[in-house]
Amino acid sequence: MKAMILAAGRGERMRPLTDHIPKPLLPVAGKPLIEYHIERLASSGIHALVINHSHLGSLLESHLGDGSRWGISISYSFEKEALETGGGILNALPLLGDKPFIVVNGDIWCDIDFRRLSLPPEQFAHLVLVDNPPHHLMGDFTLNSGRVMPGNGDRFTFSGIGIYHPLLFADCKPGAFALPPLLRKAMLDRRVTGEHYAGNWIDVGTPKRLQQLEHALTGV
Numbered sequence: 001m002k003a004m005i006l007a008a009g010r011g012e013r014m015r016p017l018t019d020h021i022p023k024p025l026l027p028v029a030g031k032p033l034i035e036y037h038i039e040r041l042a043s044s045g046i047h048a049l050v051i052n053h054s055h056l057g058s059l060l061e062s063h064l065g066d067g068s069r070w071g072i073s074i075s076y077s078f079e080k081e082a083l084e085t086g087g088g089i090l091n092a093l094p095l096l097g098d099k100p101f102i103v104v105n106g107d108i109w110c111d112i113d114f115r116r117l118s119l120p121p122e123q124f125a126h127l128v129l130v131d132n133p134p135h136h137l138m139g140d141f142t143l144n145s146g147r148v149m150p151g152n153g154d155r156f157t158f159s160g161i162g163i164y165h166p167l168l169f170a171d172c173k174p175g176a177f178a179l180p181p182l183l184r185k186a187m188l189d190r191r192v193t194g195e196h197y198a199g200n201w202i203d204v205g206t207p208k209r210l211q212q213l214e215h216a217l218t219g220v
Helices: 033-044 057-064 086-094 180-188 207-218
Strands: 001-007 048-052 071-076 101-104 109-110 125-130 141-144 145-151 155-164 192-198 201-203
Touching: 001 086, 033 048, 033 057, 033 071, 033 101, 048 057, 048 086, 048 180, 057 071, 071 086, 086 101, 086 180, 101 125, 109 155, 125 141, 125 180, 141 192, 145 180, 180 192, 201 207
Parallel strands: 001 048, 001 101, 048 071, 125 192
Antiparallel strands: 101 155, 109 201, 125 155, 141 145, 141 155
16 A cells, blocks of 8 residues: 655745744654655555655655655655645546555644554545544544444544555546535545544644644653
C-alpha cells in the first residue's frame, strides 16, 4: 500500500512561523513534524510515499530528498496553487495508483500504528476518528457499528488519517475542493467505515498547540 502526506497548506494560523518555512518542517522536539509521519509510515511497511506541496515546497523536497534515509521512496505532487485536501489527493492520483492508499494530514501528530488500518471490500473510505479536542467540541461524524455517518448523535473528530479507494474521486474534476463534502456523499451511500482511536493525537494548527506538543514530547 502507498501513502500520501498532505503538506500543501499555507499555514496561515501558524504565521509568522510559516513565513519562511513550510508548516510540516516546523521542529517539534528537535525534529520536523513531517518526519514523525515518515518514520511511522516506514516502520509500518509503507515503501512508497507521495507528498504534495505548494507554499515553499522546494524546501520540503530539499530537506526530505528521495526518502532513502528512511528506506522509503518519496515522490512529490506540486501544486501551483494549493488545491485543498480533496483536490490535492485527486491531483496526486497518477502517483498513487489504482489501489487503496493511506492519507495523513501533515499538520497533525499521532502515534497510531498504520498497520492496524484496512479498507473493507466495497468501501470507498475508512476513517480514523478521535475524541473531540477542546477547540472542536462539536466533532465531525458519528460512528455506529463501524459505519461513519454525518448527522446528530455522539460525534467524533476526524483525525486527518484515512484509507481511500481511488473510486472515491471518480466523478471529481481537477481543481481546488475540500475532502469532507466528498466523504459525506460517500457516507450517505454507505461506503465509509471507520474506527475510534483512543491514543495520542493532536491537531498542530496553532503556535500554542505546537508548544503543547513540544511539552508532551519533551516535558519542557
